Amino acid sequence: MSYDLIIKYGSVVFPYHGTVRCDLGVRAGKIAAIADEIASTAGSQVIDARGKYVFPGAVDSHFHVGIYRPHSEDAESESRSALVGGVSTLISYFRTGQHYLNKTGLYKDIFPEVQQLSSGHFYTDYGYHIAVMTAAQLDEVDWLVETAGVGSFKFYMFYKSLTLSADSTKGSAYTMAENYDLGHLYELMTRVSQIAAKHKDKARISLSLHCENPELIRVFIERAKQQGLTGLKAYSEGRPPLTERLSVHEAAILADATGCPINLLHLSSRDALQAGIDVRRQYPAHDIKLETTLHHLALDHEELDRNGIGIRGKVNPPIRTREHSNFLWEGIKNGSVDTVVSDHACCGEEHKHENDLWGSLPGFGGASILYPVLLSEGCHKRGVSLQRVAELVSANPARAFGLYPRKGCIAIGADADFAIVDMEKEQPITTEACFSAQDHTPFEGFMTKGWPTHTIVRGNVMLENGKVNDRRLGEFIRRPVALHENAA
Ligand SMILES: [Zn+2]
Structure with missing residues (x-):
């Protein structure tokens, strides 16, 4: 042989x-x-x-290639960066509207363009989740699954405010959609549920949700401004955990009504994860997966404000405090969290304005530290097993998004994707070590x-x-x- x-x-x-x-x-x-x-x-x-230790290559199932930079260029630099963190496959979100390709229309026309901009530009294997933004795109769900090779969709609960805002032209200019609301979500869940049932013997087809409530955010941001709060503390109080909790319950009620498999993304707080656990208990027949991120596990906004990272750590949902991250770690240990992701969105300092917290763009990169942060903070510091880490960043996301057992699996016939890890190698996270086009990292100096x-x-x-x-x-x-x- x-x-x-x-x-x-x-x-x-x-x-x-x-x-x-x-x-x-x-x-x-x-x-x-x-x-x-x-x-x-x-x-x-x-x-x-x-x-x-030889781990299965990580499947980073929450990524944003091309959100703020030209698509091909971003694919090159950021998939390269992902290799540093042991990532061999990434699944990126794509949507029409502002940012990305800054256009709207049918995915039949736009997705081939995304494919063409992607081909030959990735260092890792990749796939796409698609956010269905317009009524016309609802009729493309079957085509996306059966022809285009897309097995998962997305809805942003907090974009509703953009359509509802007093200046409605501003709202629709962002989503480039007419009725981006719970009615649209209900329609989308119905479509996804039908196609998921049709192919349930082959793989899981699902809808991912960004759970924050826009009406409450409007009120709490106003309060934070009136109180004169600043920095990431202001950002967290302007979008408090209560808004996630409410939104998780709304999403779960509609998932129950439509039978749609769902993924609750980037749960940032005790309230959000507890809501996820509660709805799973409330609707035991339904398929509900819970995700959290590296930064919500590892970072604390009070420390970041003290260390001068401040606004560079702006992300949705916001970074919380230790009280919340400790609860997320409990979820890692007790099995309630299914996947851990980077939510990587390369966002340079030019978009983070120290004196304009609310106007700065949210997001930052993290794929290059996916295994390092989990191994360090999880295994070394908190006694999480190596096996559990392999499940959280590789096997579970591969199963949740229809890649298993080709990816996320060490077995004869599976793709030979690995991260070989030196568990004793110690180094601080630096911008340079991330190999990303992003010129800063909120993890700067993190051991x-x-x-x-x-x-x-x-x-x-x-x-x-x-x-x-x-x-x-x-x-x-x-x-x-x-x-x-x-x-x-
Ligand atoms: Zn994201």
């Missing part, structure tokens, strides 16, 4: 199973052998992983222990000891129907 690549002497972290000392053989981009020992002579390339030394995509070593392989060989992964028909 001969292999293109052999990974020897490592401890392999199998999701849902545990950590086992074994060798891995890779042929034609797939895992071809898992054994106590594979002879080095059988491989064209051999990686010595002695003393290291982390546990870094990928290698990131491997379909058997290709893309990151090796801080050096990136300059071949952009990332492929679009057609989910969910095509992927599973090919496998059968």
Whole structure:
């Protein structure tokens, strides 16, 4: 037997199973052998992983390629950055309206353009979630699933205010949609529910929700301004956890009424995660997945304001305090959180104006520290198991978004995607170490222990000891129907 690549002497972290000392053989981009020992002579390339852990490559299922920068350029720099964090596949959100391609229309016309701007520009494998913004796009849900290779959709609960605002031209200028409200959400959930039922034997098809309530945000921002609050504290109080809680319940009621599988995104607070746990209990027959992010787990707005990071940490929903992040860590430990993501959106300092908190753009990058932050803050500091981390960032997102068992799985026949990790490697997070086009990071100076030394995509070593392989060989992964028909 001969292999293109052999990974020897490592401890392999199998999701849902545990950590086992074994060798891995890779042929034609797939895992071809898992054994106590594979002879080095059988491989064209051999990686010595002695003393290291071999994780499944991370599937970062919340990413925003091209949101604030030209799409192809952003795909190149940010998927490259993702390799640093052990990410081998990313799933990016795309929508019509302001930012991204700054246009509206039918996805039949626009999605091929997105594909064309993507092709040949990714270092990792990739897929897209699509936000259905207009009434006309509702009729494209089946086409997106069955032809375009998209298996997941998105709705932004807080964009409703944009359509409802006094200046309605401003609202529709942002979403470029007529009725972006709960009525539209109900229509969308009905469509997604139908197509999900049709293909339920093949893979999970679902709708993701950004849960914040716009009417409450309007009131609380006014209060924060009147009280003269500043910095990230003002931002968090202007969009308080109560708005997430209300929004989670609204979403769950409509999911119950329509039977639509849902994902509650970036739960930032105790209130938000507790609401997610509550609705799951309330509607046990329904499929509800709970997501949180690296920054909501690891950062605290009081510390960021003290350390002068301030506005660079502006993100939706806002970064909270330790009281909230401790509760999210409990959810990591007790199993209530399903996935952890970066919510990566490359947003340079030019868009973060120190004296204009409310007008600055939200978001920042984080894919390059996905494994490091979880290993450091989770495994080293809080006793979370390596296996659980592999589930949170790889196997669970792959299952939730129709990629499993091709991705997120260490088994014969799965894609040979790995992050080989040195659990003892200690270094601070710096802008340079992120390899991103973003010229700052709210994690600047944050100490982390546990870094990928290698990131491997379909058997290709893309990151090796801080050096990136300059071949952009990332492929679009057609989910969910095509992927599973090919496998059968
Ligand atoms: Zn996002």
